[in-house]
Amino acid sequence: MPNVNISLLRKVICETFFCFFCAFCSAEDWSVSESDWEFSLEPFAHLSKNGNVTYGNTLLIMFDKQCRGRMAAGFSSYNKEELLQTDGKILPVEFSITLNNKKEIAQSETKVISAQKIIYEDMEMLYAIAYLDLIPIDNISELRDLADNKQASFDLTAEDDVIFDIPHESWDLNGFTPALKKAITWCGRKIHKPNSESNTSSALIAANDI
Numbered sequence: 001m002p003n004v005n006i007s008l009l010r011k012v013i014c015e016t017f018f019c020f021f022c023a024f025c026s027a028e029d030w031s032v033s034e035s036d037w038e039f040s041l042e043p044f045a046h047l048s049k050n051g052n053v054t055y056g057n058t059l060l061i062m063f064d065k066q067c068r069g070r071m072a073a074g075f076s077s078y079n080k081e082e083l084l085q086t087d088g089k090i091l092p093v094e095f096s097i098t099l100n101n102k103k104e105i106a107q108s109e110t111k112v113i114s115a116q117k118i119i120y121e122d123m124e125m126l127y128a129i130a131y132l133d134l135i136p137i138d139n140i141s142e143l144r145d146l147a148d149n150k151q152a153s154f155d156l157t158a159e160d161d162v163i164f165d166i167p168h169e170s171w172d173l174n175g176f177t178p179a180l181k182k183a184i185t186w187c188g189r190k191i192h193k194p195n196s197e198s199n200t201s202s203a204l205i206a207a208n209d210i
Helices: 006-026 080-084 140-147 176-192
Strands: 038-040 046-050 058-063 069-077 093-099 102-107 110-120 123-137 153-158 168-172
Touching: 038 176, 046 176, 058 140, 058 176, 069 080, 069 093, 080 110, 080 123, 093 110, 093 123, 102 123, 123 140, 140 176
Parallel strands: none
Antiparallel strands: 038 046, 046 058, 058 069, 069 123, 093 102, 093 153, 110 123, 153 168
16 A cells, blocks of 8 residues: 655645635635646646535545555544544544445545644634545556546545534546546556656655555
């Protein structure tokens, strides 16, 4: 199972939060459009999407040059003090995949990699964020079948609202197919060129197992 570089994970999720915060505060009608899945190599190779319930909540599919992947999420809450006490703990937060109106539970408990305050331009936000470690993926090409199902979704569900004031988040698959194709093309090339070096995903996902 690949290891996660926590500092880079924080960086990409926090940048998503800050971009959302800036857009939200500058919008005249205080509305934010729905997001699509995006492929990026900065600061590491990953796919990402904003939440359907709370836009700033981010789901990541990180992968290395062998197409091995791991999922992680940023899950925020205005119950800041309660959330900050969860650092390093395992919580009863369920991660599931809904396919053809049938929910499949991928994990019933989730580890908090880190719980952090959100600081924006020297101002501490009223909410905090938990970085959650989700499931590994042997090869991201396995997600192709999922990409073809427009009704599929990824979901996080806490058992109550004590820690997470909004205990449910969902990510649909809008734009997932083209983003996944770009990701598979990128790491597929790396597989066929073993001597090529990557300055992106190698920093995030280590080759050694836990």
